[in-house]
Amino acid sequence: MLIAVPAETQLLEKRVAATPETVGKFITAGCDVVIERGAGLAASYPDEMYGDKGAKFADDFAATCADADLVLKVRPLNEAEIGVVKQGATVASLAAPFGNPLLQQYADAGISYFCMEMVPRISRAQSMDVLSSQANIAGYKAVLLAMEHYQRFFPMLMTAAGTVQPAKVLVMGAGVAGLQSIATARRMGANVEVFDVRAAAKEQVESLGARFVEVEADEDAEDAGGYAKEMDDDYKRRQAELIANHAAKSDIVITTALIPGRPAPVLITEDMVKAMKPGSVIVDLAVEMGGNCPLSELDQVVVKHGVTLVGVANVPSLMATDASALYARNLLNFISPMLDKESGGLNINMEDEVIESSLLCQDGQFLKPQLLNQGEKS
Template sequence: MLIAVPAETQTHEKRVAATPETVGKLVAAGCTVVVEREAGHAARFPDAAYEKAGARLVDGFRACCADADLVLKVRAPSTVELKDIKSGTAVAALLSPFTNPLLKDYADAGLACFCMEMIPRISRAQSMDVLSSQANIAGYKAVLLAMEHYGRFMPMLMTAAGTVQPAKVLILGAGVAGLQAIATARRMGATVEVFDVRAAAKEQVQSLGARFVEVASDQDAEDSGGYAKEMDDDYKRRQSELVAEHVAKSDIIITTALIPGKPAPVLISEEMVKSMKPGSVIVDLAVEMGGNCPLSEMDQVVEKYGVMLVGVGNIPSLMATDASQLYARNMLNFIQPMLDAESGRLNIDMEDEVVAAALICRDGEFLKPQLLGAEVK
C-alpha cells in the first residue's frame, strides 16, 4: 500500500500530516510511504528524519501523489492538486465540510475522502479527534498572543513602587480551546471569568479556578455531539446584556464560540468594544468563520476604539511542530485500524461508526448530501 504525504500549499499552513514518528509506524505496518521533499520543513521535521524512518523522498505534488493509494494531508486538496490524484485514491484531511466548495468535485473525481473534522466524539475515537488536539493548541497560543499585545503585566505584582493588579481575562466559550485558555491564563496569574451557553461546562470551568458566568435558562444548549447549539432570541438578548456587563470590565477577551455549519455567533458588538478600557485586547479564535466580534479582521491585528483586535487565523500553524505531532498521531490512530495486513489495502468498513461518520464520498457517490445544502440525486 502506497501512502503519500505531500507538502501543504495553503497560505500560512506550516503543519504536515505525518511526522517521522508516524511514518516509521506506517512502514513497520507494511506500508510504503512517499514524502514530498521539505513537506515537514516548516514544522521542523527535516527530510533526513523521514528517510531514516523509512520514507522515500520525491520532488513535487504529482510525483508524491499520482500513484498513491492513500494521501494524508492537513488541508483539503485544491483544484490544482485534485488533478494529480487518481480515481480510487483515499484522502484523509481537514476538509472544511461546511465551507469547502470542492466537496462534490472530490466525489466526481472518484476519491474516497475522509473528513477528519467529522470524526464522532465518542470514547473510542478520542485518540483520533483532530479538532480537540488542534483546539488545545489554539487555546494555549491565544493567551500568548493576548500577552504579546497587552502592554501590562498578567499577574499581581507587589513592589516597592506599589501594587500592580492582575489582568482580568474573559473567555467566551468553554470548549477544548476555552478550557486550555483558562488553564494558561490562570498559570500566568490572571483572574479569569468564563461564559458558555452549556451549563455542563460550569464544573470544568470552576475546577480550573475560573468564575463561571451564566444566563439562567431551561433550554438544553448542547447538541448530541457535545457542541453548543444556537439558542432562541430571548436567550440571545439576555446573553448579550450579561456579556456586555463583563466585557466592559475585562482587560483581555478570548472568544472561541463556534456553531458547526453556521457563521460564528456575534458575542462582542461594536458598542461593547467601545466600552472597553484603552489598551484592552480581544483575541478572536472564531475569525475564520466570521468572528465573534464583527470588528475582527482575518489574519490581521487592528486597533479599534483603543482596543487591539487579534484576528489571526489558523493559530495551530503558529506552533507547527507540536500541532503536526498531535495531528499526525490522530491521523495514524484513525488509519491503522483500516490497514489490512493480508491484502495490503485499506479496508473501509462502513459498519464502523467512526469510518462511516468521517467518509464523505466514495466511488463517485457523495455520502453526506446535507453538506451540499441539497440532496444529491
C-alpha cells in the same frame, strides 16, 4: 500500500500531515511512504528525519501523489490537486465540510475522502479527534497572543513601587480551546471569568479556578454532539447584556464560540468594544468563520476604539511542530485500524461508526448530500 504526504500549499499553513514518528510506524506496519521534499521543514521536521525512518522522496505534488493509494494532508485537496490523485485512492484530511465547493468533485474523481472534522465524538475515537487536538493548541496560543499585545502584567506583583493588580481575562466558550485558555491564563496569574451557554461546562470551569458566568435558560443549550446550539432571541438579548457588563470590566477577552455549519455568533459588538478599557485585547479564535466580534479582521491585528483585536485564523500553525505531531498521531490512530495485513490495503468497513461518520465519498458516490446543500448556502 503507498502512502503519500505532500507539502501544504495554503497560505500561512506550516503544519504537515505526518511526522517522522508516524512515518516510521506506517513503515513498520508494512506500508511504503513517500514525502514531498520539504513538506515538514516549516514544522521543524527536515527531510533527513523522514529518510532515517525509511521514507522515500518526490519533488512535487504530482510525483508524490500520482501513484499513492492513500494521501495524508492537513488542508483539503484543491482543484488542481484533485486531477492528480488517482481514481480509487483514499484521502484523509481536514475537508472544511460546511463550505467546501469541491466536495462533489472529490466524488466525481473516484476518490474515497475521509473528512477528519467529522470523526464522531465517542470514547473510542478520542485519539483520532483532530478538532480537539488542534483546538487545545489554539487555546494555549491565544493566551500567549494576548500577552504579546497586552501592555501590562498578567499576575499580581507587589513591588517597592507599588502593587500591580492581576489581569482580568474573560473567556467566551468553554470547549477544548476555551478550557486550555482558562488553564493557561490561570497559570500566568490572571483572574479568569468564563461565559458558556452550556450549563454543563460550569463544573469544568470552576475546577480550573475560574468563575463561571451564565444566562439562566429553561432549555439545554448543548446539542447531541456536545456542541453549543443557537438559542432564541430573548436568550440572546439577556446574553448580550451579561457579556457587555463583564467585557467592560475585562482587560482581555478570548472568544472561541463556533456553531458547526453556521457563521460564528456575534458575542462582542462594536458598542461593547467601545465600552472596554483602553489597552484591552480581544483574541478572536472564530475569525475564520466571521468572528465573534465584527470588528476582527482576518489574519490581521488591528486597534479599534483603543482595543487591540487579534484575528489570526490558523492559530495552530503558529505552533506547527507540536500541532503537526498531534495531528499526525490523530491520522495514525484513525488509519491504523483500517490497515488490512492480508491485502496490504485499507479495509473501509461502513458498519464502523467512525468510518461511516467521516467518509464523504466512495466509488463515485457522495455519501453526505446534506453537506452539498450546506456548501451551496455558504
